[in-house]
Amino acid sequence: MALAVQVKIRRLFAAGVLALIMLCGCSGKEKKNFEAGKALLNEGKYAEAVDAFDKAIDAHGSNNIRGLEIDILRYRAEAEYRAKDYKAAEHSYKLLTSADENRSEYLDMLSIIYTKLSNTDMDINIDNAIDMYEKAAKQDDKSELHINAGITIVQYYEDMYDKKLDNTYLDSAEEFLEKLLKETDRKNAKVLAVYAKHMSKREDYDKALEAVDEGIALLEKKKLNKSDDETLKSLMFSRGSCYEYKSDYNKALEAFNAYIEKYGEDDSVSHEEAFLKARIR
Template sequence: MKESRENGIALMESGDYEGAVAEFDSLIDQTTRVTSFEIDVLKYRGEAEFMLGDYGAAAYTYDTLAKVDKPRAEYYYLGAVSLANSGDQDGAENRLESGKSADAKHEVTGYAEAMEALGAAYMTAGDEEKADELYQTLVDEGFSSTEVYNRWMMAAMEKGNYEEALQHAEAGLALSDDRAKKEIAFNQAVCYEYLGQYEKALELFRSYEEQYGQDEKADHEIAFLVTR
């Protein structure tokens, strides 16, 4: 069984998530009681299901872990991310609340990721106000990141609040975290374009390409702006 688990991990590392899930399922089917080994296998299965894009299955696995192991906050947070990615905002919010109940100080890894994922789900559903509330909460609680500011920026842009979006861009670009600076830089130029400040937008798109390389979308914007 240990060899089978290692094979499943190797399949995950090679990118064969479907094969990994099948391997882990086979192991789970062989079990008659839950030990630390089975819990470990379930964790790998949840990760493989998530990477496969089978978010409903991943959420089910993390829910199972919360029942057969301990109701750990990390399981609820991972379940929340999975459900948010599947478009189930209500389910994700319920899992998030369960995680917060087990993690009053928000010290467990996964809290910010769950909040970000839920915010993105609300954005996709067209509820920018709800997304805005989540991003404001993250920043107020000290979980600022370029990813948060980029998502917050996009929420403002969806509402047509380009000045507000630019404030989020400035705050995000000031961080040392580089995770989403490329996206922020592009969206910053878009905001100036929508505000009718074409020279500034053109300058920023050119600067974007100098820093991040030629980009088809940026090329298209530059071609448009040089005619303005």
């Protein structure tokens, strides 16, 4: 009897060891594919990254969205978005919101995705994007992603205006920009840069220049990252353009020269410089 018990114990122990080996193998496969997916994402190989993240999720083997699987889903959603597979990205972010429905990151990304899908998906329009943006705004997290979500909506309206030449789209863009300015208390240079371009399009160059000056003043007070530098570049170009449209050619040339001194020449600014020099003569 004692021998039978010992045999049973050994069998149970062997089965436990086998199960542990299988579990560790699964975990190792999961992490291996996860790390491979992140590397592919960094290399810009978005479709391949999605495949790797899918394999990691399959290896996870859980029906519940928890633990490491949430991280994998977040990376997969980003890869799908960067691959411009917006429907797939929408699905992934919806899964993520089922785990945390109030996380602003997921809501803002859904807002951006819905904006991208507007006019291409019969079930989605710009109102869906705005609803998601406003839900994210209630979380009181004014991150750069949230600002980008708002700017994406503004750009949608301006693109629609360019296509249809319907001023109601410009009105909607301006209304949403005013909302962004209020939310950021006019303390976000990127919003001010977009507002400056918008007011220039509406031929209100004084308001555009006011926004340019505010934006540049904000950036002068901080150490610039890549995004800040792109914003400053936009603001400096807008300054020259506004003065040119106001027929103040000397100030316009001065502004474009400052732009060239900082960022070098490109086709657009070289054209403006040549035009202005001809006018001043």
